[in-house]
Amino acid sequence: MNPVATPSIQIDVRVSQRSERSLAEDVLDGLTRPFKELPPKHFYDARGSELFERICELPEYYPTRAERRILEDRADEIVAAVVPVELVELGSGTADKTHVLLDAMRRADVLERYIPVDVSESTLRACAERLCERYPGLAVHGVVGDIERHLSAIPEGGPRVVAFLGGTIGNFTPGSRRRFLRRVGRLLGADDRLLLGTDLVKDAHVLEAAYNDSAGVTAEFNRNMLVVLNRELGSEFDPQDFDHVAFFDPHHQWVEMRLRARHAHEVDIPGIDLRVRFGAREELRTEISAKFTRDRLETDLGAAGLALEHFYTDPQELFALSLAGPSAAIRRGGRAAAGSAGARARR
Secondary structure, eight states: OOOOSSOEEEEEEOSTTTHHHHHHHHHHHHTTSSSOBOOGGGGOSHHHHHHHHHHHTSTTOOHHHHHHHHHHHHHHHHHHHHOOSEEEEETOTTOTTHHHHHHHHHHTTOOOEEEEEESOHHHHHHHHHHHHHHSTTOEEEEEESOTTTOGGGSOOOOSEEEEEOTTGGGGSOHHHHHHHHHHHHTTOOTTOEEEEEEEBOOOHHHHHHHTSOTTOHHHHHHHHHHHHHHHHHOOOOOGGGEEEEEEEETTTTEEEEEEEESSOEEEEEGGGTEEEEEOTTOEEEEEEEEOBOHHHHHHHHHHTTEEEEEEEEOTTOOEEEEEEEEOHHHHHHTHHHHHHHHGGGOO
């Protein structure tokens, strides 16, 4: 290992000039559909991020604790399997769990660079400064960007682990999920691996309790999306006009979160010159969170040209971390090796 002599922080901003326009586009598209829906990425303004941190501490919300347990139990094994000098983290947020992997890389004497990708520049900068204090000599190359549109901004390098933690992959519909995994797969050279967090299928009561906490924090988090629309697009939503709804759909094997109108009303959204009508008890879908079996995960990875190599779970088998690499056919074709330079430059 040849670490840089002093901490090094570089921040590449790709999203700030487009963020408001992206919100406007999503709202115009989502609220003019027969069944209204908005993507969950718009939950996460400063208040939404704070609320989600509170959700992760709730007794009903098991995914964060279960994933952390897996990382604590298996981080050294993961690092030994890949021997990465870099960790790329998609949707890094506050990187609260990341230090478990970085500690394992430091113990293995391989840690050189951390590449977080997040939509919040302030969160990313604070995280970079904190980690550089914790890991002397660490280089941080942060990318302020949308994980669905700015993969090209990820710098070249490797060998590396590309981590997508927290079960966020479950927010994608099946077709979108496989397309996204294919794009992530193009980031991987022959010696790189994807570390993917997935929530597992389990008893519906356990799943629904995690999204309907007794303290009402998830309900406030759900309604906060309307506050974001009011601030950014000048809309006139009253969050109290909507009830929080969350349920497990066994056919699709996902949890849905929705906002249900308490009465018929109309809302003006000046930022996109739109008036939206809600019928009494009409619902707006704000999130899906798919739950996985090992077979389902292997199928999705295979469709993306990836092969599952290791599957780690917590003792209660609530959550899983999977380590996957380019499939043998892709490696033989040289796609992954060639992609390690060109494909890295894509996000």
